[in-house]
Amino acid sequence: MKYLQNIMLSKRVRDPFVHFIFACAGIFFTTIVYAQSDALEDSSQMSDNAEHSLLMDISKTESKLIAVGERGHIVYQNAGSNEWLQAQVPVRVTLTSTFFIDDLHGWAVGHDGVVLSTTDGGEQWQKLLDGIAVNKMMINHGEKLLESTLKAIEVAGDDELDELNEALENWQFFVDDAYAFSDEGASRPFLDVWFQNKNEGFVVGAFGLILRTVDAGKSWTPWTEKLNNFDGFHLNAIEQIGDDLYIAAEAGTLFRSIDKGQTWQSLESPYEGSFFGIVGHSDKTLIAFGLRGNAYISYDKGIDWEKINTSVESSLYGGHTINENQFVLVGAGGAILHIDNKGQVIKSHTSQYKLPISSVITETAINGKPSRLIISGIGGIQTINQVSKG
Template identity: 45%
Template sequence: MKHINNQRTLSFKIFTGITFSLLSTLSISTAAVAGDALEESASLSPLATHSLLMDVDRVGNHLIALGERGHILLSEDEGNSWQQVPSPVRVTLTAADFVDDKTGWVTGHDGVILKTQDGGYTWTKQMDGYQANKLMQDLAQQRLAQSEQALENATAEQQSELEDEIGELTIQLEDAEAFSDEGPSRPFLGVWFKNADEGIVVGAFGLILHTIDGGNSWKAWYDHIDNASSFHLNDITQIGDQLFIAAEAGTLYRSDDWGMTWEMLDSPYEGSFFGIIGDDKGRIIAYGLRGHAFQSLNSGDTWQKIDTGIDSSLFSGTLLSDGSAVLVGAAGISLHIDSNGRVINTNQSPSRLPFSHVIESKNKSLLIAGPGGIHTAAVTEGK
């Protein structure tokens, strides 16, 4: 029996399927359909450049974009034109991270992890949801067995605490078994690599894996983070020498040791956060549901609310070269925020379609991913 709250399941489907793409079909998946999408390569199509794209990133001297149906696109002219490259899967791809101009990873729906070693021109599949579910279940079984063994040798004082722990671990195992029975239903939503070997991926319902060999093998990592409620881990990012995870239900995590341990920060908000951006001087901005955004000048120890003036959810952000920031999100909203955390400009695209990701181009304009592909906009105007 799965103990995950049904309302959270529904809200997550709305987030992944409707909020980003307005296409409810993205959130409808059976194990059989997922299996096909995991085994079949993405179709090469001239329409791929106009499809839903979830992420855009700079890799050396070119750009990479990725999105629905396994589409991966490259641009060598700063986004003026795009070339689709082969992808080994046709599930929606969600996030990318590169450690240099050759080596990078992409995450996606159905527990997919892809790797490239040539700058994104070719890709291999390293992980899918079947394997991820097994890793999570194996760790749950191992932790429960260890606690049961400890109970056999426990003192009277230790027994009560261990019995409570065993109860919680039993629930975690039952949930892990239920996810395994369900198939590869959980998406990965974020990826970070320290170097060519060490990395972490995060996703829905507490999904988190760690590797020390470039993704050739992975370990379930949820025992390194305080997330007993299996909140969605929506994004992972490095800011300076620290890592941050933006999560469901107002949850924010920070790590000072490259993800070996995580501290849950005092949160300024009870709603979900979808991302964090920042610089190496302690300034960070966390953003999420219903237009909520907060700035910290001490790496998340304390927060100040940013008066965004909107109630549209914010899905992505980037710090610009001049120190200001841009946040984008639902309904085609973009916010330009100065270094003091003040919104200096708000724009909305005429289409009202959501924006899923934003970066700054070399000519100081914005490259924005979303339905219809990559859009270009000036910092001070919508597109």
């Protein structure tokens, strides 16, 4: 995996923002690219080859497969059909993730702070949010936090002042950053999305972005102060495993919520590199994965971790729970790893063209058992007929 040059932001040098689309494209950024307003306003163009373009994520409902990717491409395949159709999408920015709560209701997120929704199973999409609105929201939120902290300092006792002054410094930094992002335009991407039901959900993204909605995305509330993430580490993935929610983030950062995101606990990390995702089965087994083939397994909801010997140096971008005994991880160079619930790699191979893979799901056969892997990434969607037994 190629490292990216440091991103300069608000006179701050951050760790490299290592995300799949940048790594795959081999693009080196020294500054955040300013958003092009027309990409937020123009619809994605129809293409005969959309299913073969860079597709970042793939989801499955009862009646469809839906994949999202570059230039606002969203493609879907109806159950029982081999044909991929292209959806109508109101933006042409790169889309990074999608999530469906049922057969009809879904959301997609992407670059330039875009959040989309569908109520017809992914055939037509509406824009709910973009980075311009996000920037205004974050400025307003930061200024309110500053004001409330200043008021608290005025009446605080001596034993509270140190903590409040530290909070004041953090929120001032937050506001300064928010104004800097606003000057640059709609530059921050969302990287993942999760919904509890048709109304309540979260979107997470770069530089610590996390927003919550309780009305299906019509309005959003910044959730920044709920996480101990004052460094603004990139929040790469949000996943429900069992009854709990987990966030995998930059610089070895992991969070868990036991109340569907109302509050969050920082987990002690087993390493300092970035996590790109986390998978698991009913809280019995968690696997967090990320840079240079690093993967770790936990049996106690992320309190303790054991390193998995993946025997690969390819960064791992996506994962999927096949069943309670087996998981699959995918990543750079077309890497595909099947891992059992003891943390052992039981099968390791690469996709046909050895191109980076960002997402993986399984197709279920008539007997109810997984029959094929469906992967997405550079080159679009591929199917792999053999799923390792477990």
